[in-house]
Amino acid sequence: MNNQLDNRDEEGMIASILAGDTQLYHELIRPYERSVYMMALTYMKNEADAEDIAQEAFLKAFRNLASFRAEAKFSTWLISITLNEARSRLRQKSAVRMESIDEPVEEGGSVSPAMLRDWKEIPSETVERGEVRQLLQDAVTSLPEIYRGVFILRDIQELSVNETAEALQISISSVKVRLHRARMMLQKQLAPQLRQVAPKSKRRWMPWS
Structure with missing residues (x-):
């Protein structure tokens, strides 16, 4: 996520929003609007659904802003909300077979560099x-x-x-x-x-x- 606000600026904006200046919320989320939408689109494969997911993620973030822990990055917290909303929507739609996020992953052994590094x-x-x-x-x-x-x-x-x-x-x-x-x-x-x-x-x- 590029063009993020300075953490101190975000903390100040969040404090002001919680104090009642809700109009600042648009400025707070502006740097992340495209990233959140693209994240949702990659999961949903449908522009309309992706827009709904992004909108719902921003709404949930606003409603739960008081629970945001300042030691975390706002962008990371927002991404978590977006991912959870996308997963929930996919389960509701039964559009794809969801794999459990708790599926065991082999952590041991050496991992050779992937040929496709980037x-x-x-x-x-x-x-x-x-x-x-x-x-x-x-x-x-x-x-x-x-x-x-x-x-x-x-x-x-x-x-x-x-x-x-x-x-x-x-x-x-x-x-x-x-x-x-x-x-x-x-x-x-x-x-x-x-x-x-x-x-x-x-x-x-x-x-x-």
Whole structure:
């Protein structure tokens, strides 16, 4: 999440909102509106549902602002609310088979670096093509939920490992393992498709080439 307010500014704004200056809430959430919407869209795969999720997340954050712990980051807390709302909506709609967030993850053993170290390594001129953007979005939304959330927070929202662990309420080691697995899944799915649409002259930049 870029363009965030300084933590001290956020603390002051939250205090003012709780004191009755509710109009400030729009300024508080403004830096996070797109990030929250994109997070919801990746889960829901539907713009209308994503807008509903984002709106509900902001409303719930406002209603529960008094319970926000100042030692945490507002953005992390807001992401947690968004994730919970998206999961709840998916369960209600029974649109997809949800995997338990408590599913055991093998923490032990060595984890070799994923070949797809960062989806942003794909050349920008390739990503800008609509067909490639759609391939990337479809691939991310197809990830099992426990891996999708970590990938979105770390590689798209660019939260730190600690912030991701806090938002998902899992251990730091689980974040690292799940991110590695998410990248490997995406590599396996995207490699053959991107070879077809990416210019041959640019393939030397592809991490799996």
